[in-house]
Amino acid sequence: MTGAWPELEGLAPASAIEMSGVLSAYGAATRGAVQNYLVTDTPAPFLDDLLNDYPARGGKMMRPSICIANARVFGGRVEDAIQCAAAVELLHNGLLIHDDIQDASELRRGRPTLHALHGVPLALNAGDAMIFTALIPLIDSLRSLGPHVAARVLDVSMVMARQTAEGQALELGWRDLNQTDLGDADYFRMVLKKTAWMGLIWPAQLGLLIGSRGNADPQSVVRFGFFVGTAFQIEDDLRNLSDDPGYGKEINGDLYEAKRTLMLLHVRRACNARERTRLDIFLALERDQRSDDEVLWLAGLMKRYGSLAHAREIAGAMAGAAAHEFLLTYGRLPPSVDRSFVAGLIPWIFDRS
Amino acid sequence: MTTPESSPDKVARVRRPDVVRHGPDRSGGAAKPVPRPPAPSVGEPINEAVASAVRMGYDVVAENIKQGRLAAARFRQGEYSIRDVPGDVESLAKRMIDLARELSTTTFDVVERLLRDPGPGDPTAKASPFYPTPDPNARKSPPPTPDSPLMTVKCQFVGTPRAVLRSAMFARPRLPIFADAHIASEPLKSTIGARAITDVTFSTDPQTGVLVVSVGLSPDQAAGVYAGLVTVAHQDWPMGVLAIEVLA
Numbered sequence: 001m002t003g004a005w006p007e008l009e010g011l012a013p014a015s016a017i018e019m020s021g022v023l024s025a026y027g028a029a030t031r032g033a034v035q036n037y038l039v040t041d042t043p044a045p046f047l048d049d050l051l052n053d054y055p056a057r058g059g060k061m062m063r064p065s066i067c068i069a070n071a072r073v074f075g076g077r078v079e080d081a082i083q084c085a086a087a088v089e090l091l092h093n094g095l096l097i098h099d100d101i102q103d104a105s106e107l108r109r110g111r112p113t114l115h116a117l118h119g120v121p122l123a124l125n126a127g128d129a130m131i132f133t134a135l136i137p138l139i140d141s142l143r144s145l146g147p148h149v150a151a152r153v154l155d156v157s158m159v160m161a162r163q164t165a166e167g168q169a170l171e172l173g174w175r176d177l178n179q180t181d182l183g184d185a186d187y188f189r190m191v192l193k194k195t196a197w198m199g200l201i202w203p204a205q206l207g208l209l210i211g212s213r214g215n216a217d218p219q220s221v222v223r224f225g226f227f228v229g230t231a232f233q234i235e236d237d238l239r240n241l242s243d244d245p246g247y248g249k250e251i252n253g254d255l256y257e258a259k260r261t262l263m264l265l266h267v268r269r270a271c272n273a274r275e276r277t278r279l280d281i282f283l284a285l286e287r288d289q290r291s292d293d294e295v296l297w298l299a300g301l302m303k304r305y306g307s308l309a310h311a312r313e314i315a316g317a318m319a320g321a322a323a324h325e326f327l328l329t330y331g332r333l334p335p336s337v338d339r340s341f342v343a344g345l346i347p348w349i350f351d352r353s
Numbered sequence: 354m355t356t357p358e359s360s361p362d363k364v365a366r367v368r369r370p371d372v373v374r375h376g377p378d379r380s381g382g383a384a385k386p387v388p389r390p391p392a393p394s395v396g397e398p399i400n401e402a403v404a405s406a407v408r409m410g411y412d413v414v415a416e417n418i419k420q421g422r423l424a425a426a427r428f429r430q431g432e433y434s435i436r437d438v439p440g441d442v443e444s445l446a447k448r449m450i451d452l453a454r455e456l457s458t459t460t461f462d463v464v465e466r467l468l469r470d471p472g473p474g475d476p477t478a479k480a481s482p483f484y485p486t487p488d489p490n491a492r493k494s495p496p497p498t499p500d501s502p503l504m505t506v507k508c509q510f511v512g513t514p515r516a517v518l519r520s521a522m523f524a525r526p527r528l529p530i531f532a533d534a535h536i537a538s539e540p541l542k543s544t545i546g547a548r549a550i551t552d553v554t555f556s557t558d559p560q561t562g563v564l565v566v567s568v569g570l571s572p573d574q575a576a577g578v579y580a581g582l583v584t585v586a587h588q589d590w591p592m593g594v595l596a597i598e599v600l601a
Contacts, residue, residue, distance in 0.1 A: 075531070148505075148563065163417075184406055188413045215532065215557055215564065217525055219418065226414050310402070317403040318410060332535075332586075 008323050012335060014344030016351045022341045026068045026085070027061030029078060033086035037133055050118060050126035051133070054093045057109035060352070063203045064089045066345070069338040070207025073330065074216055083141035084153070084206045087134045094130030095164070095198065097123055102172055103257050104287050107250055141210075149214040153206060156218050160202035167194025174260050178284050180268060184314075187262055188230060196229025204342075220329050227322035232349045234315035237261040238308060241299060255295045258283050262314060263307040267298075270305035319346050507563050508597070511552075512570040516599045519578065521566065523593035526585045532557045532564055538595055539581040541568070547575035553595070568597060576601035 014022065038051055064085035071081035099105070100113040101120055107113065115123035138157065142150035170190045174182065204225055205218035240254045241263065254261055268279055279301070282294050302308055323346055330339055504525050508518040530536065532555040540549035552569030580596040 185409045185413060188406075188410050189417075192413055192417060213557060216530065222418060223411075223414050227410060230410060313400075313403045314406045317407050321407050321410060 006323075008326070008343055008346065011327070011331065011343050012340045013347060014337075014340040016348060018337075019341065019344045019348045019352075022069065022337065023061050023065050026065040026078070027059075029068070029082055030061055030064035030085045030089050031055070033082050033137065034089050037086060037090065037136055046118075046122055047126060047129060050114060050122060051130055053114055053117075053126075054096055054108065054130075055089070057111060059089075059109060061089065062345075063092055063199055065341070066200060067203035067207045069341045070204045070221070071211040072207075072338040073333055073336060073342060074208050074211025075213075076207070076211030080144075081207055081210045083137040083144075084210060085203075087136075087138035087141070088203050088206065090130055090134035090137070092198070094127050094134060097127030097130060099168070101127070102168070103259075105250075105253065105257075107253075145210065146213075149209055152209050152214050152218065156202060156205040156209065160197050160205075163193045163197040167192070167197070170194070171260065175258055178258075179260075180280060180283060182260055182265055184262060184265060187260065187265060190260070191230050191233045192226050195233045196226045199232070200229040201225030224322055224325040224329050227318050227325055228345050228349065231315045231318040231322060231346070234262055234311050234318065235349050237263065238311055238315070241302065241308065252295050252299055255298050256287055256290050258285075258287070258290070262311040263302050266307040266310045267302045267305050270307065271301060275301060315349075319349060322346050504592075505563050506566060507558065508566045508568065508595075510568050510570055510597075513572050514570060514574060514576070514599055514601075516568065516570060516597050518566075518596075519598050520580075520594060520596040523564065523583060526592065530585055535586040536564075536583065536592065537586075538566075538583045541579035541581040541595065541597065543575065543577050543579050545575070545577045547577055547579075549581075550574065550579050550597075553581070566595060570599065574599050 034055055038048070038055065040048060067085045067088050068078055068081045072078065096108065097114050100108055101115045101123060105113050106116055113123075114126060138153070142153065145153060167190055171194055173179070201222055204221040208216045208218055208221055237254060237259070241252060243251065250256070258264075268276060271279065279298065282290060282298060326343055326346065330342060333339055504523045506521040506523055508521060510516045526535075536555040538553040538555075540551045541553060542549045550568060550570065554567045556565045556567065557563070558565050576599050578596060578598045580594055583592045583595050585592050
């Protein structure tokens with residue numbers, strides 16, 4: 001895979017099988033820690049079952065694995081990072097519950113979404129509880145990290161919380177106000193905040209701070225995280241429009257939700273005036289008013305104008321920039337399974353199953 | 354990736370302005386701002402559109418980092434030191450809870466978890482690593498500039514004669530480093546022409562994470578002030594100047 005990214009030559013990025021092995025090992029360790037925080041002696045009705053639902057459905061465990069791998073790359077141990085990894089996974093699951101409500105999504109990891117099963121009020125409450133639960137392992141970890149590292153961990157966590165909320169607000173605001181005059185830079189800004197910060201940058205920063213005992217600069221992984229996160233998001237958006245949108249996701253779900261993707265921005269720029277009028281009418285509808293026929297028309301329009309190829313090219317370029325940033329940030333650190341895992345995230349974006 | 358000939362929107366090819374720079378802006382927004390490149394138009398060759406997208410990505414990150422640094426400078430009035438940490442952790446944790454509340458509507462037992470740690474004024478505080486006993490004579494760390502946060506440094510002397518640290522204002526390296534492998538000091542030169550001190554090593558205190566400078570002295574070292582530039586591998590600018598005084 002390094003042929004596509006010459007920067008990774010000699011840095012031994014993990015293969016898809018090796019990636020799977022690391023994800024499996026660190027994922028299992030994280031699941032165990034997560035369970036410690038979800039299991040209670042006196043289960044609360046209408047809450048604890050809901051809290052356990054999404055974590056029990058599985059998931060790639062990419063975020064906590066990034067945290068643990070970075071901790072080890074920078075000199076730490078798995079046990080040093082496991083509580084922060086649990087915090088990352090719990091927060092991710094809490095935000096997924098909220099995202100599903102806000103996006104009116106129907107499926108998550110192969111099953112109906114939590115609000116589809118239990119209604120919005122109970123799902124919302126469970127999401128709130130999950131987000132607060134995520135703070136508990138984070139706070140617990142501060143005790144063992146010592147004050148110097150603790151202050152910096154809280155610092156990067158606050159930045160992440162703010163960035164993530166801003167990113168979600170951007171995406172929701174664009175859809176609610178039916179904003180159509182968006183450029184690719186707007187998309188990148190939204191992805192940086194909504195996807196990359198919580199999914200890549202923050203876990204890497206936590207690991208870096210834990211492993212280096214607070215000495216490494218958490219800013220140094222921002223660019224790498226942004227480019228990997230952006231390539232990851234574009235690839236996710238592309239998969240959503242394919243016949244295999246990923247485990248438990250709806251085909252063309254993003255079109256039903258009028259999600260502002262690179263493909264949508266591109267096709268709106270590329271199509272003719274008549275098509276643009278039809279597209280704007282489609283975007284102005286509510287989700288349940290968007291018909292299957294219109295969604296298929298839009299999917300076809302994207303194919304016809306090369307919007308998918310355009311997005312695929314940009315995803316590749318973002319991955320190239322990520323490889324460049326990897327070299328700058330991690331290139332001088334000693335070779336290890338964990339460094340290979342971090343490097344392997346780049347090809348894995350496109351190879352993951 | 355071109356607009357079809359039949360499209361009524363087909364316009365003459367737009368020529369892009371000359372690029373302002375040829376590499377990513379790594380100043381975190383400190384450098385002179387550059388205009389954002391326009392969004393790629395549909396008529397461009399794909400490689401140009403892609404290159405523009407990557408440039409755009411770097412600009413988005415640089416802009417974001419700049420905003421973050423400004424926000425951090427407003428929020429944090431002084432650089433962290435071990436003595437500042439108790440108050441900082443407390444205020445950071447409270448802000449964390451406030452942020453979580455902004456994202457959410459239900460309170461939980463997190464506050465209780467936080468409150469379980471005694472505050473700095475609590476008589477049991479000595480037992481908590483978060484609240485080491487404050488030193489009333491401690492000097493406050495100087496305020497940092499947003500673009501050159503300073504590091505906390507501890508200096509230890511090995512051998513005789515006695516010596517004291519006079520100045521160690523080190524800027525935090527931009528890239529991750531291992532202190533022992535990547536930080537080095539020039540020989541500490543004397544202001545009166547005495548023999549330079551060459552035994553200067555760097556490490557990290559595993560308990561506190563503070564950078565530790567170790568200076569080895571020989572018994573015949575002349576009294577006086579010695580100083581040397583401290584550099585970090587793969588970085589073009591020095592971290593700072595280490596100055597010590599060997600006492601008579």
